[in-house]
Amino acid sequence: MNIVERETRVNVNLLEQIEASVSEVLLGKQAKIKLVICCLLARGHLLIEDLPGMGKTTLAQAFAEVLGLAYNRVQFTSDLLPADLLGVSIFNRQESSFSFQQGPIFTQLLLADEINRTTPKTQSALLEAMEEQQVSIDGKTRPLPEPFFVIATQNPSSHSGTYPLPESQLDRFLMRIELGYPNAAAERIILQRLGTATKGHRARANKLSAIINVEQLETLQYQASQVSVSDALLDYVQRLISYSRDNESIGCGISPRGSLALLSAAKAWALIEHRDYLLPEDIQQVFPAVIAHRISATGAVKAQEAVADHILTQVDVIYS
């Protein structure tokens, strides 16, 4: 194993500390936490789809704390307007001019809670900002802070009062994950804590201390992008994509944006695994999270991930 240990580089072991810290708050979800870190390193946005009360918000809060990022949370409701999110210009009487009042989107980590409860108009305002890294209001373009990372949560689309995101907007999220129920042991600890702790999980998450700063995060992101990829693995990625495009049982094939996402997520995973080169395992690990929400817009998360797994079993790792 080639451990990345140059002076200018940030010690990758920090990532393990982040994982451990978050795990203290969100119990029994190490694998998912690792995926979130991976998404962050690949400079992508994250969509968490799950039932209410599974710890989506807790996860986002914990991450904001350990990464030392400015953090805002917006609860999306059906009457939320784009201005509520982006900000408005207000007339200042003393100066006799309009001054721009920044909305909650001007932050480094935005938790967009229950994104599919709001109207498509507001959804698209957020998704545009995600893609462009900037907001245009009153004819003026205002850049968003660096880094800008969105964790959106949504309820399964079958729930009432939801506006499902269209395929084109789902595509903007690098990964979509499902937290799922905790296992029995984790559940027991959660129940035991109820009696002992004075405050809830949210408070626990707020108490976490920052492990890395913004510069370190940006260096890590750079290091992830520098992971080397052999031709054999590019071939593998292309085989996976063309299988998804040629197979009639798959709703829609993976787009070029999807294949870029797959590769950058896999590189980030390789970095987490302390390597500066990519292995096929990296691609396979991130594949369902990166691909499942892109191949078909309908159906349950489980079914879509099953399709993604099916693609993996059908495409040979080494040659066609």
Added chain:
Amino acid sequence: MLIARQKNNQWYWLGGGLAMAIIPLWAELPGWLLPFVIAIYLWRLIYPQHLARQGKWIKLLVVTVSVMLLSVSIGSIFSLQGFVGLLVLASSLKLIELETRRDYLLMVFLGCLISACQLLFYNSVLSFGYTLCSLLILHTALLQMFINSESAQSVKQRLLASILKVTIIFLQALPIAIILFIVMPRIGSIWTVPINSNVAKTGVTDSLTAGDIGQLNQDFSVAMRITFSSSAQPSVSQMYWRGMSLAAFDGKTWRRVPEAAPLSDKLRNKLQKVTERTAGPLYRYQIMQEATGRPWLYSLSTPIVRNREIVQGQDYSLSRHSPLQRRFQYEVTSAADFIDNTPLGHEQYLRYTQLPGAGNPQTRAFAQQLKQRLGSTQNIIDFLTEQYQHGFSYTLSPGKLSTENPIDDFLFNTKRGYCEHFASSSAFLLRAAGVPARIATGYQGGQWSTDHQYLLVTQAQAHAWVEFWDEQSGWVRWDPTAVVAPERISRGTSEFLLLDGRAQDIAALFRKNSWVRNWQLQWDGLNYQWHRWVLGYNSQLQFQFVKKLLGAVDSWRIGLLILLVLGLVIAPLMIKSSRKSGTRQTDPVIKLCHKLDKKMAKLQLHREPQETLSRFLSRAAIEQPSLAVALRSIAADLEKLLYYPTSSSSAEIATVAANIKKLKYR
């Protein structure tokens, strides 16, 4: 996969192919069947889901009712029509539950079977071409199942591409089909299905009444085709294709008298001897006669045949034991100058001079006068010839003759008629004068094909003439029609129709155009060659052809020929595919992976597609502990070669290759 989900137009291809397969069978099947099939297809197209979900009992009911309907309307279900009808019915009912890919493939293959069924009923070049076309459409439908409907091409491009692909596949199959046709043993029919005997009776009948041949004149369908194999050939005006002789006359109709015995052995031997001599004209030819539904065969006089299927009568006419239900091919040698002057027996004399008790008194009196005044038969013939040349005219619309004394009316009053009138009245006149006479029927003349390969005789050339008895020459042919209207003989009926001013018939007008006629003749020529060489390809012809092709008929020569053709077809494909896979395997590391997989397969260890090398080899190490060390080192080295781009050097590749080679059971 559900068919209903398919976005491409395979439904239309399948529908089109099935329709093409079924439409030619229209005439053979009950009329309601085709609308029934179309209705089911349209229903299926409009409600794709609804119909497939029908209950078992409803389906059973539909099947029972339609099979019963079919058996009632065909009559017997155990006939060829019945079986084909069942097949068509089954294919259309299958549409109801067409749901999966498998059903669709089944439909395509059923369609192929149905389109081949057409050849059971019709076997011209045209129907063969048509069958090929419908097979092409059906195979295109088959291809639709396997192409990606979401590719970037437009519908039109995709359509052209798939038709092109199917055409290429057909062309690849063609040499194999041809060679198998040539060398496969021609086994006769192993099984037969009774065909509802519906061959219409056409052509010349064994009786002759006024008007009969006048009707035939309007019919330009093919009667027979003749190929001469001898260099000697009679001129077209001398070609009298004699069918049979009619001896019994009841005042209106001449009839054939069934003969008690065939030609005597003595005469037969005499005839056979004629073929051995070298001098004198001998015509050898092959006749391909269309199905007539009657047993009569036609030939130039005097015919000599060796075919055991053919019976020769005492009047030298040829016939078969059974009626011609399909095209029949036979070879004849004719000796034009053969004379049989065996004196007529008493019974025969009576037969050939027999007349009804009363009628046509004027003719009878005239005949008696002629006999007394002129005496010899030849004189009477000469006199009649002269008479006919003056005052008589040939027409196809002679008008009605008196019903009581038609011959009197014709000879002394109207003097207008066609071959039948002339033949009938001449024979009557000769008999009244005491000369034995009879009527011969058959065809006269013919048209040479454009390349002069064969002679085409149509029903329009049906003809009747007279034969009279002469003590020296035996039976002598005399054609009064040729005397009255020589142009009828020299130019043929179709042109005569125009001369006659009766060309209202548009078909006849078209025949006037030489290019139409030319084209018609060429088309007929193609059909003739098809019948002769493809449909008539029997074991004898096969033996001759293969011998000519290969020098001798040996099993090894035939085997070699088949292998050669197969090789020629397959070689380009093999080269193409090997090139394709060759480009894939240029990477030496990938080659190593292939080698490793093969080696591991020998050790009963198979890599799953999604299994990476390290995972696979560590699984293998658990199952084969003795190899664990070697496997781990190979895994590490090979993964490094594959995924760590800077490290692939030829030395390392060689090391890994050697390590893979060393893997063995211990």
